[in-house]
Amino acid sequence: MELNFDTVIRNLPLFWQATLITVKITVLAFVFALIIAFTVGVLRSYKIPGLFKVLLAVYVEIFRGTPLLIQLFFIYYGLPSVGIIMDAFSAAVIGLALNGGAYMSESVRASILSVSKGQEEAAYSLGYNKLEAIWHIILPQAIRVAIPPLMNGFSSMLKETSLVSVISITELTRTGNLIYSRTARPFEIYLTLGLFYFVLTFSIVLLAKQIERKERRWIL
Amino acid sequence: MDTLSHLIEIKDIYKSFGDLSVLRGVSLNVSAGEILGIIGASGSGKSTLIRCINGLEATQRGEILIKGQRLNSSREAVNVRKKIGMVFQNFNLFPHYTVLQNITGPCRVVRKLSKKSAEELGESLLEKVRLKDKMAQYPGNLSGGEKQRVAIARVLAMEPEIILFDEPTSALDPELAYEVFDIIKLLAEDGMAMMIVTHQIGFIKNLAHLILFIDNGKIACSGNPDYILNECNHPHLQDFLMRLRENI
Ligand SMILES: Nc1ncnc2c1ncn2[C@@H]1O[C@H](COP(=O)(O)OP(=O)(O)O)[C@@H](O)[C@H]1O
Numbered sequence: 504m505e506l507n508f509d510t511v512i513r514n515l516p517l518f519w520q521a522t523l524i525t526v527k528i529t530v531l532a533f534v535f536a537l538i539i540a541f542t543v544g545v546l547r548s549y550k551i552p553g554l555f556k557v558l559l560a561v562y563v564e565i566f567r568g569t570p571l572l573i574q575l576f577f578i579y580y581g582l583p584s585v586g587i588i589m590d591a592f593s594a595a596v597i598g599l600a601l602n603g604g605a606y607m608s609e610s611v612r613a614s615i616l617s618v619s620k621g622q623e624e625a626a627y628s629l630g631y632n633k634l635e636a637i638w639h640i641i642l643p644q645a646i647r648v649a650i651p652p653l654m655n656g657f658s659s660m661l662k663e664t665s666l667v668s669v670i671s672i673t674e675l676t677r678t679g680n681l682i683y684s685r686t687a688r689p690f691e692i693y694l695t696l697g698l699f700y701f702v703l704t705f706s707i708v709l710l711a712k713q714i715e716r717k718e719r720r721w722i723l
Numbered sequence: 724m725d726t727l728s729h730l731i732e733i734k735d736i737y738k739s740f741g742d743l744s745v746l747r748g749v750s751l752n753v754s755a756g757e758i759l760g761i762i763g764a765s766g767s768g769k770s771t772l773i774r775c776i777n778g779l780e781a782t783q784r785g786e787i788l789i790k791g792q793r794l795n796s797s798r799e800a801v802n803v804r805k806k807i808g809m810v811f812q813n814f815n816l817f818p819h820y821t822v823l824q825n826i827t828g829p830c831r832v833v834r835k836l837s838k839k840s841a842e843e844l845g846e847s848l849l850e851k852v853r854l855k856d857k858m859a860q861y862p863g864n865l866s867g868g869e870k871q872r873v874a875i876a877r878v879l880a881m882e883p884e885i886i887l888f889d890e891p892t893s894a895l896d897p898e899l900a901y902e903v904f905d906i907i908k909l910l911a912e913d914g915m916a917m918m919i920v921t922h923q924i925g926f927i928k929n930l931a932h933l934i935l936f937i938d939n940g941k942i943a944c945s946g947n948p949d950y951i952l953n954e955c956n957h958p959h960l961q962d963f964l965m966r967l968r969e970n971i
């Protein structure tokens with residue numbers, strides 16, 4: 504077999520465009536997922552009214568217990584039946600954010616549990632109220648524990664954006680598929696696609712290392 | 724003595740964890756400037772008593788008054804706690820803060836001091852516990868004795884009217900314990916009211932006005948150090964003291 508990257512090179516502008524869309528969806532979804540994860544993770548770590556607690560648990564278990572693909576289909580094709588209509592891009596971001604938020608909230612919860620009870624008690628005994636103790640004492644210590652799994656979630660999310668190609672968003676994967684259907688050069692195209700994804704996830708790994716190094720200034 | 728002059732009044736409190744009844748009718752008073760030593764076997768309820776006083780544990784019966792104010796709802800507990808300092812056996816310094824920030828952080832959040840006055844206060848208190856040269860370090864880099872001295876400085880920064888110590892030197896090597904005792908002696912000279920749980924009889928007998936011997940969730944014996952060490956003939960106290968002497 505003879506390799507021929509001409510097709511790829513000719514279509515590079517399309518790849519770039521698609522990369523931008525993939526990055527945009529990932530970053531937006533990750534930011535929303537973080538907000539969800541911290542809100543849900545903190546609430547589930549503390550005493551809250553029973554019904555509320557059950558609702559949050561149901562959210563987390565449903566989104567962790569069903570395939571992301573089904574969640575995306577449901578949001579994009581299913582919800583319009585009950586009058587909730589949105590464009591594909593919003594559906595993709597919301598789907599990824601809800602899914603990632605559910606997983607990441609468990610990391611946040613575990614990281615909060617990892618901070619010793621004594622820290623909270625010391626804060627209370629100094630006169631901090633509950634919110635002040637969470638904000639100033641517990642979360643800053645929990646975040647350091649949570650950073651590796653959260654950054655892991657970031658890179659998973661990037662790879663999962665591949666799935667949103669099924670709701671007709673022309674991100675990297677769909678772009679690859681489209682070019683393939685026109686040119687029949689699967690080997691070169693999917694190799695290039697993989698390379699693009701790898702460079703992106705590797706950038707996240709480097710970013711994670713950078714953040715972890717900064718957090719290592721204090722020890723226990 | 725009239726009730727108003729008591730800093731802390733404890734009236735017949737009971738506390739149990741599930742089936743385990745830990746405090747079984749404890750009453751005591753502490754006045755300004757008074758130093759109480761608390762001794763007793765491990766598991767007798769000393770920590771639980773201390774933790775009930777600043778609301779870390781809720782009692783099931785009885786009453787705790789801090790300067791006449793009842794410690795009931797958690798909202799009151801937040802206010803009442805500001806008058807009570809607590810020094811823990813395992814320090815509980817905030818590891819993500821530097822030594823100085825361990826003091827300025829609470830000053831800014833709880834006392835709403837400005838950054839500048841919090842830092843001035845922090846530096847002067849670190850001077851008092853002779854740790855000013857360590858103020859930029861993180862607690863993880865300090866020895867146990869140094870950590871406990873920072874913890875005491877942190878408590879002093881909140882200007883408490885009484886400080887509760889729960890075995891402040893139990894996690895320390897003996898030679899480091901003295902660093903901490905020296906600071907506690909300084910506080911005694913300043914007239915700070917204190918309740919000190921400790922197994923260091925030699926230290927507490929020269930400091931405390933009153934020593935309580937806790938046995939099985941009750942105050943089995945109380946009196947001045949001389950009475951506790953030499954006269955009280957409660958059999959459990961005699962056993963307890965004998966075992967302590969053997970260990971030393
Ligand atoms: N949070 C808790 N839950 C259940 N049991 C506890 C708890 N705290 C203390 N206890 C039990 O209460 C008893 C008294 O404990 P504690 O007050 O710590 O004793 P001391 O400080 O005198 O060693 C012990 O048997 C201990 O296991």
Ligand SMILES: [Mg+2]
Nearest residue numbers: 769770771890
């Ligand atoms: Mg104890």
